[in-house]
Amino acid sequence: MISLRxxxxxxxxxxxxxxxxxxxxxxxxxxxxxxxxxxxxxxxINLDFFIQLPGPLGESIGGIANAIQGTLILVTLASxxxxxxxxxTGIYLYEYGKxxxxxxxxxxxxxLYDLPSIVVGIFVYITVVSPMRSFxxxxxxxxxxxxxxxxxxxxxxxxxxxxPPTISEAGIALGIPKWKNIVFIVLNSAKNGVLNGIVLAVAxxxxxxxxxxxxCLGSNFWFSGMDKPINSLTLLIWRYxxxxxxxxxxxxxxxxxxxxxxxxxxxxxxxxxxxxK
Amino acid sequence: xxxxxxxxxxxxxxxxxxxxYDVNLKVPEQAITAVIGPSGCGKSTLLRAINRLHDLIPEAxxxxxxxxxxxxxxxxxxxxxxxxxxxxxxxxxxxxxxxIFENVAIGxxxxxxxxxxxxxxxxxxxxxxxxxxxxxxxILESPAxxxxxxxxxxxxxxxxxxxxxxVLLMDEPTSALDPVSMKKIEELIVNLKNDYTIVVVTHDMxxxxxxxxxxxxxxxxxxxxxxxxxxxxxxxxEEITEKYITGRIS
Ligand SMILES: Nc1ncnc2c1ncn2[C@@H]1O[C@H](COP(=O)(O)OP(=O)(O)OP(=O)(O)O)[C@@H](O)[C@H]1O
Ligand SMILES: [Mg+2]
Numbered sequence: 001m002i003s004l005r006x007x008x009x010x011x012x013x014x015x016x017x018x019x020x021x022x023x024x025x026x027x028x029x030x031x032x033x034x035x036x037x038x039x040x041x042x043x044x045i046n047l048d049f050f051i052q053l054p055g056p057l058g059e060s061i062g063g064i065a066n067a068i069q070g071t072l073i074l075v076t077l078a079s080x081x082x083x084x085x086x087x088x089t090g091i092y093l094y095e096y097g098k099x100x101x102x103x104x105x106x107x108x109x110x111x112l113y114d115l116p117s118i119v120v121g122i123f124v125y126i127t128v129v130s131p132m133r134s135f136x137x138x139x140x141x142x143x144x145x146x147x148x149x150x151x152x153x154x155x156x157x158x159x160x161x162x163x164p165p166t167i168s169e170a171g172i173a174l175g176i177p178k179w180k181n182i183v184f185i186v187l188n189s190a191k192n193g194v195l196n197g198i199v200l201a202v203a204x205x206x207x208x209x210x211x212x213x214x215x216c217l218g219s220n221f222w223f224s225g226m227d228k229p230i231n232s233l234t235l236l237i238w239r240y241x242x243x244x245x246x247x248x249x250x251x252x253x254x255x256x257x258x259x260x261x262x263x264x265x266x267x268x269x270x271x272x273x274x275x276x277k
Numbered sequence: 278x279x280x281x282x283x284x285x286x287x288x289x290x291x292x293x294x295x296x297x298y299d300v301n302l303k304v305p306e307q308a309i310t311a312v313i314g315p316s317g318c319g320k321s322t323l324l325r326a327i328n329r330l331h332d333l334i335p336e337a338x339x340x341x342x343x344x345x346x347x348x349x350x351x352x353x354x355x356x357x358x359x360x361x362x363x364x365x366x367x368x369x370x371x372x373x374x375x376x377i378f379e380n381v382a383i384g385x386x387x388x389x390x391x392x393x394x395x396x397x398x399x400x401x402x403x404x405x406x407x408x409x410x411x412x413x414x415x416i417l418e419s420p421a422x423x424x425x426x427x428x429x430x431x432x433x434x435x436x437x438x439x440x441x442x443x444v445l446l447m448d449e450p451t452s453a454l455d456p457v458s459m460k461k462i463e464e465l466i467v468n469l470k471n472d473y474t475i476v477v478v479t480h481d482m483x484x485x486x487x488x489x490x491x492x493x494x495x496x497x498x499x500x501x502x503x504x505x506x507x508x509x510x511x512x513x514x515e516e517i518t519e520k521y522i523t524g525r526i527s
Contacts, residue, residue: 170370170433172333174384174440175360184387189374 034260041257044250054220054236060247064255066222067236070137073223074216074232075206077141082148082205083198089149090156090194091182097157113150120146121211129215137223137230140216144205151204155197159190196270203266207259209234233259281306281444281474282327287341289322289331296322298498300341304444304491309466309475311485311506314495315527320478323495324446327476328362329355345444360388363437367449369429371421371436378417381435390440399439407435408465427458431465444474452480463488482522486510494518 048063055062089109096102124143129135163186171185172178187194212218218235219228233255240252282304289297296319304310312320322331331337332355342349350358371380381400385391391399400417404410409431413424421432430450437445447466451459466475467488479485485492486506493503494513502509502518513519520526 164370166366166368166370167372169330169333170366170372173328173330173359173364173366174388174436175356175358176384176387177356180387184383185372189372191374 037253037256037260040250040253041260044254045257049251049254053222054240054251057243057248058245060250062251064233064236064251066219067231067233067255068258069223070216070219070231070235071206071233073137073230074140074144074212075202077137078144078148078205079198079202081141082145082201083152085145086149086152086198086201087156087187087194089153090160091187093153093157094160094186095182109150109153112146113154116210117143117147117208118210118214121214124211125214132227134227135215135217135229136227137216138226140212140230140232143211143215144208147205147208147211148201151201152194152197155200156187156190156194159193159197160186162193163189192273196273199266199270199273203263206262206266207234209238213238278305278308280304281346282476283342283344283347284323284327285342285344287323287326287339287343289319289326289340290338291334292336296498297326300498300500302493302500302503304474304476306474307470307472308490309470309477309488310491310493311489312476312478312493312495313480313482313485313521315521316480318495319498320495321448324364324448324476324478327444327446328359328364330364356388360384360390360440361442362444362446363440363442365430365434365437365445365447365450368453369426369433371424371429371432373420373422375421376418377413377421377424377432380421380432381439384436384440388440400435403435403439404432406438406469407431408461408468409435425458427454427461430454430458430462434462434465438469442473444476445469447475447477449478449480451484459484482510494521496521 046063048061049065050063050068051065052061052063053066054064089105092102093106093109097106120143124139124146128139128142132139167189168181168186171181176185212232212235216232216235217229218239219231221231223230237252237255237259240248240255243249280303282302284300284302284304287297287300288295300323312323314320325331326339327343327350329350331339339351343351345358345361350362372383375383378400381403382396385396385399401410401414404413409428412428413419413432416423421429424432430453434445434450450466451462454462463484466477469475470490477485477489489506491503492506492509494501494509494515496517502513502515504514509518510522513522517526
């Protein structure tokens with residue numbers, strides 16, 4: 001009897017230790033990355049970092065202002081295109097997803113969701129960059145929007161599915177027309193989940209690099225039009241981190257630090273949104 | 278007494294399974310009609326046929342007529358029908374992301390039935406009729422989910438009343454509630470009958486006896502007996518009715 005108990009206890013302790021150690025092993029690389037980014041990133045941060053152009057490669061002056069500007073423009077434009085399409089697609093999947101005629105759409109969304117983003121980049125390169133004969137901000141935003149759409153569509157559909165059917169029914173029983181009921185009653189009841197999905201999608205595209213390499217290329221100058229190349233934080237990291245010049249590498253660390261902060265902020269937003277409801 | 282709703286030869290199927298058989302019923306105006314019967318006999322199905330909620334379910338098929346003031350609701354615009362014939366469900370379902378005020382106003386708003394300025398009046402009037410105004414008048418902007426379950430049920434009644442319906446259908450409106458809330462809602466229903474035609478489905482025979490003027494007894498998808506409530510309980514004509522009200526079948 002007693003020995004059985006002891007055995008159980010030893011077993012439990014062992015399991016606990018094992019789980020604890022595994023967690024530590026998993027966390028160490030994560031924290032060392034974060035630590036490196038913070039340590040190296042903070043050194044790069046000063047006022048010029050935020051307001052100056054990068055300047056000639058190799059010189060230790062200048063900042064990454066055009067990359068910040070570029071990321072803001074690209075993410076905003078991508079969201080303007082991607083959020084409505086994503087939400088509407090999600091609503092469609094919720095309403096008709098189980099019917100045969102929408103198999104194609106739900107299949108496409110799943111496929112798009114799993115598609116490596118560089119493929120999206122190639123697609124936009126072929127359909128937009130090539131015909132326009134120029135890398136452009138527009139092409140970059142389109143590529144990011146395409147990355148966003150399946151994420152938002154899926155989270156929207158899931159959030160809508162979680163709304164109890166009795167709520168939709170109560171709306172219909174008030175004589176509310178079908179589409180108004182879906183938007184103002186059901187979607188409204190699911191709005192926290194939908195908003196979380198949008199924030200997650202924004203976080204995701206803020207960190208995307210591959211589709212931008214093939215669409216907006218990067219630039220050393222300020223934004224100069226939708227049809228011109230544009231810089232972004234990720235493109236700047238991609239190009240500068242590989243340079244032999246310490247000053248360039250430092251700017252890349254600074255940009256990485258900034259992206260880390262943005263990711264952290266967006267994740268906190270989702271968390272607090274989750275607690276609100 | 279004038280008939281408000283007349284149901285003629287109503288049959289309802291889910292897929293191939295028939296659950297309502299040839300129901301005929303005349304619901305009198307400005308009175309409370311109770312529908313009683315054992316679980317699964319089709320009470321909810323009958324009620325939902327009266328404001329066309331089965332339209333939403335592809336596997337449901339409805340045959341027969343439901344006349345509101347002599348006109349078949351299945352030949353009218355279902356949206357208008359549902360505004361005229363309101364429904365209160367068993368479990369209170371306030372819209373969770375909306376305030377108390379919005380919950381009451383939303384039906385009127387989305388149906389474009391009133392200007393913004395009139396909304397406040399409509400909301401107050403509806404909450405007063407639902408006997409909830411005094412309890413919520415200072416917290417109209419609070420989330421509806423912060424109310425107790427009994428208050429939530431009165432809120433859904435107010436939400437339905439805001440559309441100024443002519444008929445109120447209630448599907449076991451008190452079965453999810455505590456006795457105090459139940460009593461409040463029963464009083465409320467009795468008060469409402471001066472202005473509305475009310476049909477209440479209930480499991481609770483004592484409730485039917487307390488509040489209703491007429492009672493229909495349903496069994497296995499058919500209306501077995503319909504009469505004045507006191508008469509039906511005192512003097513059931515059918516053996517099966519008697520068995521049910523004396524508790525020998527449930
Ligand atoms: N959506 C549906 N699909 C298929 N069958 C259904 C559906 N709704 C109800 N039914 C069936 O119809 C029959 C009558 O159900 P209904 O809900 O009308 O009974 P009820 O008298 O309201 O019962 P209760 O007192 O338990 O609420 C039941 O056998 C039920 O299983
Ligand atoms: Mg029922």
